[in-house]
Amino acid sequence: MxxxxxxxxxxxxxxxSATLSKMARRNSVLAMIDSGLDQPMETVLGDLDQIIEKHGSNYRWHYDELLKLYGMCDAKIIASGVVAYEHTKNAYLKPxxxxxxxxxxxxxxxxxxxxxxxxxxxxxxxxxxxxxxxxxxxxxxxxxxxxxxxxxxxxxxxxxxxxxxxxxxxxxxxxxxxxxxxxxxxxxxxxxxxxxxxxxxxxxxxxxxxxxxxxxxx
Amino acid sequence: MxxxxxxxxxxxxxxxSATLSKMARRNSVLAMIDSGLDQPMETVLGDLDQIIEKHGSNYRWHYDELLKLYGMCDAKIIASGVVAYEHTKNAYLKPxxxxxxxxxxxxxxxxxxxxxxxxxxxxxxxxxxxxxxxxxxxxxxxxxxxxxxxxxxxxxxxxxxxxxxxxxxxxxxxxxxxxxxxxxxxxxxxxxxxxxxxxxxxxxxxxxxxxxxxxxxx
Structure with missing residues (x-):
């Protein structure tokens, strides 16, 4: 046979993919804080995890939903998160x-x-x-x-x-x-x-x- | 004053941005040909330019439209174009x-x-x-x-x-x-x-x- x-x-x-997701989320949160998101890192990471859990990983508006939680809508912060996620993803996407x-x-x-x-x-x-x-x-x-x-x-x-x-x-x-x-x-x-x-x-x-x-x- | x-x-x-777009389109076409798009490079580049001209640069389905022209629908080829475009963009996005x-x-x-x-x-x-x-x-x-x-x-x-x-x-x-x-x-x-x-x-x-x-x- x-x-x-x-x-x-x-x-x-x-x-x-587990390490990729973890590091990409971490770096996206650090970048958003660097761009003016005035929240503790652990809080933001926890909230982001919940949003991804709820909407699935292929949802396009994770960061918009995240900022809504803090009463914000800021393209600079969202763009910072998106770009940091993409850069980190490319760094960790290795066989x-x-x-x-x-x-x-x-x-x-x-x-x-x-x-x-x-x-x-x-x-x-x-x-x-x-x-x-x-x-x-x-x-x-x-x-x-x-x-x-x-x-x-x-x-x-x-x-x-x-x-x-x-x-x-x-x-x-x-x-x-x-x-x-x-x-x-x-x-x-x-x-x-x-x-x-x-x-x-x-x-x-x-x-x-x-x-x-x-x-x-x- | x-x-x-x-x-x-x-x-x-x-x-x-002119060089970025030019090189990113070129590399995306090369990658699509590498992944099985059996068309001459100059033809594909010309067709892609026309599609971007028609739909604008922020349209999300450039490559789907492109393959339709050749009677194709192939996620491997589209993904190859998308990834090559993104990688080239990151390489040329410098002040x-x-x-x-x-x-x-x-x-x-x-x-x-x-x-x-x-x-x-x-x-x-x-x-x-x-x-x-x-x-x-x-x-x-x-x-x-x-x-x-x-x-x-x-x-x-x-x-x-x-x-x-x-x-x-x-x-x-x-x-x-x-x-x-x-x-x-x-x-x-x-x-x-x-x-x-x-x-x-x-x-x-x-x-x-x-x-x-x-x-x-x-």
């Missing part, structure tokens, strides 16, 4: 260690896909920013599919896109309930990329262990 | 030579304002990206004012914002009909920043000549 395709989650699997050499090696033997909850253009922008876009034969997003992981439909749509059977495909992701269980539910192999030391044969904590583990599956 | 305030145009006055030391010197004696045709948030984002935002006591945009330069209203709104009489203020810009005549129509002084050698006393071609010329006005 040869593996034919390897599918990846994007956020926190190909790059460290995790091992991603590039591993994809180069995997690409010799397997089709490569992404299965991601998010907006199609935004997820592609991340892959382009990471300079990983040329590796991917398929990118299926929840926006394009109309349903989110762990729903079976999104995994099946990705398999169909590359014309691969579930048992011939592997899903790699960081979220157990979303990526791993979702893939296993449709009969795919799944590898859990986690920060802790791996306990089971379908867990890895270094991206570069992928090649070794994939050989074991065959 | 002491000068109290100096107002600046933003695009092509504080930074070289023109002389801007920073001149503003530091001017700030000792004058209020500093901007009068700009454009969207308020976008123009502030440019000032923040240029790291010039802290110099400005006032930024008046056509979006905020409801009319564009050379209409007198936008110049009068900027003067009101800093509580300065027309005769005590100077406008600096690169467009004769828009910045210079517009300012003169309301009784402001005006200095024309142009690439060619200056012919008249109210023309400069180096930003740093501003201080010398302003002293002459007093």
């Amino acid at each position: 040869p593996v034919k395709a390897v599918f990846f989650d994007i956020d926190n699997t190909l790059y460290d 995790l260690a091992g991603v590039v050499p591993t994809l180069i090696e995997l690409k010799k033997y397997y089709l490569i896909g992404a299965i991601s909850n998010g907006l199609t253009l935004k997820q592609w922008e991340k892959l382009v920013g990471l300079r990983l876009h040329h590796f991917f034969d398929s990118v299926v997003t929840s926006e394009g599919c109309g349903c989110e992981k762990p729903a079976s439909e999104i995994f099946l749509a990705a398999l169909t896109d590359l014309d691969v059977k579930p048992g011939d495909a592997v899903m790699v992701g960081d979220k157990y309930d979303v990526d791993i269980k979702g893939a296993q539910n449709v009969g795919m192999h799944a590898l859990w990329l986690r920060k802790e030391a791996p306990k089971n044969s379908n867990e890895i904590n270094r991206f570069s262990d992928l090649i070794k583990v994939l050989k074991g599956l065959e | 002491p000068v109290k305030a100096v107002f600046f145009d933003i695009d092509n006055t504080l930074y070289d 023109l030579a002389g801007v920073v030391p001149t503003l530091i010197e001017l700030k000792k004696y004058y209020l500093i304002g901007a009068i700009s045709n454009g969207l308020t948030l976008k123009q502030w984002e440019k000032l923040v990206g240029l790291r010039l935002h802290h110099f400005f006591d006032s930024v008046v945009t056509s979006e905020g004012c409801g009319c564009e330069k050379p209409a007198s209203e936008i110049f009068l709104a900027a003067l009101t914002d800093l509580d300065v009489k027309p005769g005590d203020a100077v406008m600096v810009g690169d467009k004769y009909d828009v910045d210079i005549k517009g300012a003169q129509n309301v009784g402001m002084h005006a200095l024309w920043l142009r690439k060619e050698a200056p012919k008249n006393s109210n023309e400069i071609n180096r930003f740093s000549d501003l201080i010398k010329v302003l002293k002459g006005l007093e």
Whole structure:
């Protein structure tokens, strides 16, 4: 039973989106305070987290909502937050260690896909920013599919896109309930990329262990 | 008759927006071709110029419209164009030579304002990206004012914002009909920043000549 395709989650699997978000929010708040927002940093960070929680990360008016909380409307402060967020994002949007050499090696033997909850253009922008876009034969997003992981439909749509059977495909992701269980539910192999030391044969904590583990599956 | 305030145009006055746009469009087209857009570069550049001409530079769907011309709809190609444009923009968004030391010197004696045709948030984002935002006591945009330069209203709104009489203020810009005549129509002084050698006393071609010329006005 040869593996034919390897599918990846994007956020926190190909790059460290948790650190990116944390540092980008922190720097955007520092920049807004520098531009005249007279509030304690921890207060603003907490309020911003709540607004992003409420409206989702792709909402366009986070900073407008934030300033409204303080009875303000100031384009200089909003622009300072937006620019600091973008600059920090660009600084942290780098592939995790091992991603590039591993994809180069995997690409010799397997089709490569992404299965991601998010907006199609935004997820592609991340892959382009990471300079990983040329590796991917398929990118299926929840926006394009109309349903989110762990729903079976999104995994099946990705398999169909590359014309691969579930048992011939592997899903790699960081979220157990979303990526791993979702893939296993449709009969795919799944590898859990986690920060802790791996306990089971379908867990890895270094991206570069992928090649070794994939050989074991065959 | 002491000068109290100096107002600046933003695009092509504080930074070289013409080169920025040209190089950002060029790199976005190269990136789209790299991602699979199978069209000659000159064709795509010409088509993109026409779309931007038609919809304005703040339209959000330039690349979608562009691909439609070729019967395509491909998020990978659009994302490649968007990311290349943003990266190139950040590389070219630098103050023109002389801007920073001149503003530091001017700030000792004058209020500093901007009068700009454009969207308020976008123009502030440019000032923040240029790291010039802290110099400005006032930024008046056509979006905020409801009319564009050379209409007198936008110049009068900027003067009101800093509580300065027309005769005590100077406008600096690169467009004769828009910045210079517009300012003169309301009784402001005006200095024309142009690439060619200056012919008249109210023309400069180096930003740093501003201080010398302003002293002459007093």
